[in-house]
Amino acid sequence: MKAVEEKALSSGLPQKRYYRQRAHSNPIADHSFTYPAHPSDFNWSTLYPHISSNEEVKFADIGCGYGGFLVTLGEMYPSVYSIGLEIRVKVSDYVMDRITALREIHPNAYTNIACIRTNAMKYLPNFFYKGQLEKIFFLYPDPHFKRAKHKWRIINQALLSEYAYVLKAGGMVYIMTDVEDLYSWILYHLERHPLYEKVGEKEIASDPLTPKLYQSSEEGAKVVRNKGQHFLTVFKRI
Template sequence: RAHSNPFSDHQLEYPLSPDEMDWDRLYPHFVDEATGAMTKEVTIADIGCGFGGLLIDLSPAFADKLILGMEIRVQVTNYVEDRIIALRTNHAETNAYQNINVLRANSMKFLPNFFHKAQLEKMFFCFPDPHFKQRKHKARIITNTLLSEYAYVLKEGGVVYTITDVLDLHEWMVKHLEEHPLFERLSTEWEDQDECVEIMRNATEEGKKVERKKGAKYVACFTRLPTPEIV
């Protein structure tokens, strides 16, 4: 299935709180053998990771960071899981791809169940569902109310990456991010020198599809501003 309704009651598994999340199952290579504790925490999240192309290309580029893909569609999540298991098996001697994994989750509802305040450095929103109909706009992954949740899990100076081939959605995401007091757009110069933008443009399956069709790809990146003084 191409779509999943984020408002439905899905059969989902999620921890009661970030402290109760079992990360060692996803990143066994990053468990301290003596204490059983994680040596690192996830700092990069790909929200709606689809078939996992971005995760796989980010993995070697950020070998010392834990990267998590979140995807709501069961079959797609299973596919990415299998893909990562195969990659890990084929690269067993170098321990490559140990730093990426995928979770089935409705991140519009349960992001705060997985991440602590200011835990993330980067969040990716690649080719999100455009939800063309106006009355479905709340189902879009970028809304002014959800941005406050993303700002909560992002650390100061963290980056939100967006890319889409739908101009209307691009303008929508830019508008909402620009209007949000905790985000500021990064310049095109910044985009041009950032390796994630480069990867994001070329890595994802959706991106490649757009490339084949010679469609446009719209990128916008935003930095998480410091939280102002509370009044």
């Protein structure tokens, strides 16, 4: 907790200015990650103090950024374990410190959320069993505008198969972006993948999570402040 105390506001929460990092990270590059050889090798109790041996993480916020939406998940679903996955070192450090501080400020709360620094494009099957997850979120993913970098995008046919592997039948994939070109790219790949079907507008509108997708995350809040556009789609694992 010393790091949190040194980087804290009067509220007890860490300050983002101590954790600033470049917005982009190359997910294809070799980073230094620690990951289990098999999901059974990972000790989730190191992240969730009250998790039992027969409980599993059910929600995954991939590219969780500074953790705003992850905190919202913890508040909305106190009985569900949610994990944030973030590739950037300082950003993931911030989320971890933020959760530690929240647990100290609010005893017995926020024990159902945690963050791991990892590359979700490579290591999801190392952490999650087949059909384990109920919801996966991709909120404001890096658009990687240059054509040469489209291979870095978090959604493509091969990766969708990996996401389908860790999703249970009927599990949901939520995607929000403010980049229309990326939205078109995502729709193209999802609509052509045999393991997903698009969720109807009425079902999306009635989902209690839908309003939170717009500005619970820091990136979403920035888009709202700048009066930018939002492009939302939700698909279901067949």
